Amino acid sequence: MGLDTRSGITGSARARNIEASASMALDARAKALKAAGQAIISFGVGEPDFPTPEPVKQAANRALVDDATHYTTVSGDPALRKLVAERTAEFTGVPFSWQQVIATSGAKEALFIAMQLLCDPGDEVLLPAPYWVSYAEQAKMAGAGVVPIETSAPSWKLTPSALREALTPRSRALVLCTPCNPTGAVYSDAELAALSEVLAGTDVAVVVDEVYARISYVPVGRWLRAAPSMADRTFIVDGVSKAYAMTGWRLGWLVGPSELMQMASAVQSHLTSHPSSITQRAATFALEAHADVEPTIDAMVATFRDRRDAIVSGLSQISGVECSLPEGAFYVFPDVRGLFGRPLGPKGRVVSSSNELAAYLLDDALIVTVPGEAFGTPGFLRFSYALGMDQLQEGMARVQEALRTN
Numbered sequence: 001m002g003l004d005t006r007s008g009i010t011g012s013a014r015a016r017n018i019e020a021s022a023s024m025a026l027d028a029r030a031k032a033l034k035a036a037g038q039a040i041i042s043f044g045v046g047e048p049d050f051p052t053p054e055p056v057k058q059a060a061n062r063a064l065v066d067d068a069t070h071y072t073t074v075s076g077d078p079a080l081r082k083l084v085a086e087r088t089a090e091f092t093g094v095p096f097s098w099q100q101v102i103a104t105s106g107a108k109e110a111l112f113i114a115m116q117l118l119c120d121p122g123d124e125v126l127l128p129a130p131y132w133v134s135y136a137e138q139a140k141m142a143g144a145g146v147v148p149i150e151t152s153a154p155s156w157k158l159t160p161s162a163l164r165e166a167l168t169p170r171s172r173a174l175v176l177c178t179p180c181n182p183t184g185a186v187y188s189d190a191e192l193a194a195l196s197e198v199l200a201g202t203d204v205a206v207v208v209d210e211v212y213a214r215i216s217y218v219p220v221g222r223w224l225r226a227a228p229s230m231a232d233r234t235f236i237v238d239g240v241s242k243a244y245a246m247t248g249w250r251l252g253w254l255v256g257p258s259e260l261m262q263m264a265s266a267v268q269s270h271l272t273s274h275p276s277s278i279t280q281r282a283a284t285f286a287l288e289a290h291a292d293v294e295p296t297i298d299a300m301v302a303t304f305r306d307r308r309d310a311i312v313s314g315l316s317q318i319s320g321v322e323c324s325l326p327e328g329a330f331y332v333f334p335d336v337r338g339l340f341g342r343p344l345g346p347k348g349r350v351v352s353s354s355n356e357l358a359a360y361l362l363d364d365a366l367i368v369t370v371p372g373e374a375f376g377t378p379g380f381l382r383f384s385y386a387l388g389m390d391q392l393q394e395g396m397a398r399v400q401e402a403l404r405t406n
């Protein structure tokens with residue numbers, strides 16, 4: 001008796017439980033509409049609109065010429081891992097060896113591995129909301145439950161009392177994103193120290209996602225600098241995607257306590273083994289902080305800052321929209337609840353959720369945004385300002401017209 005192919009199969013319960021990334025789906029839709037000739041302006045983008053710095057690309061070319069085209073050490077080239085260990089020690093004041101680092105295919109894989117390391121079925125992962133949606137789905141893939149902890153504008157920061165209230169005997173890990181996607185909130189050392197005091201008497205691990213640390217308009221607090229005694233249960237996630245405009249190269253890293261990082265290596269050895277050998281060479285070059293790379297990055301951050309000011313000013317002119325000033329990353333996350341139930345724009349369209357508002361902006365103004373529902377916080381819209389100033393200004397004019405209340 002052969003296989004019955006007619007009955008079809010269903011995905012596993014685990015896979016059926018996973019939701020696709022809403023921002024990636026929106027980005028795909030925007031790209032498709034653009035390709036079809038529509039004059040789309042996308043505020044949905046999650047990556048710098050700058051090219052990878054030229055000297056970094058040259059480093060990749062050299063890697064090809066040098067035949068660096070084979071497997072590297074599992075979990076990454078020691079040269080790259082040493083640089084990451086040194087930088088992490090420099091930022092935090094805590095010493096790290098290169099064996100405590102694994103290079104991953106993007107920060108996303110580092111976060112995935114961290115969840116695999118930490119969580120058993122029934123464990124709880126604490127997520128300050130709004131949160132980057134992959135944290136929740138990756139926690140679910142590791143069998144854990146998600147416990148969102150609400151934060152609120154204008155600071156959007158997790159407070160020690162809210163953290164204390166959310167703790168249960170099943171709490172396994174807290175994921176902190178600073179600077180935060182989607183709110184742009186940046187924690188100071190003092191704020192991090194206050195949070196660490198709440199965790200002092202527990203065995204909750206902390207996963208700190210610092211992928212936007214280079215793109216900040218205020219000094220970035222560092223968890224381990226504020227709470228060095230937590231080094232034995234802290235995992236730091238970072239990468240070159242956002243900082244060096246290298247999203248497509250897929251290079252991130254995970255840094256953590258020695259014993260668990262051996263397990264992380266074991267997990268990765270059955271997953272991707274290591275990121276692309278060429279990418280690793282390029283990232284190593286980027287992290288060497290060359291004098292012909294760093295000024296390009298500083299200029300990128302300065303440009304992001306100008307755009308942030310322009311978009312906050314544009315959104316603040318709309319009646320019914322409340323927009324706080326983000327301190328880092330390249331997103332703004334305005335409150336749009338004041339628009340619900342009111343006739344909007346030339347056609348007097350009425351919406352009652354941020355999902356509906358995002359759909360209206362796409363259909364009627366060809367503007368892409370990401371609704372707060374995608375981050376566990378309905379009533380808000382995320383606008384990325386990783387687009388040129390001309391597009392940003394034109395996009396803001398369209399948004400202002402579409403959201404006009406009469």
Ligand SMILES: Cc1ncc(COP(=O)(O)O)c(C=O)c1O
Nearest residue numbers: 046106107108132181239241252
């Ligand atoms: C908060 C946050 N963490 C991690 C990532 C993943 O970065 P990578 O492209 O390096 O996988 C992103 C990408 O959008 C992000 O916004």
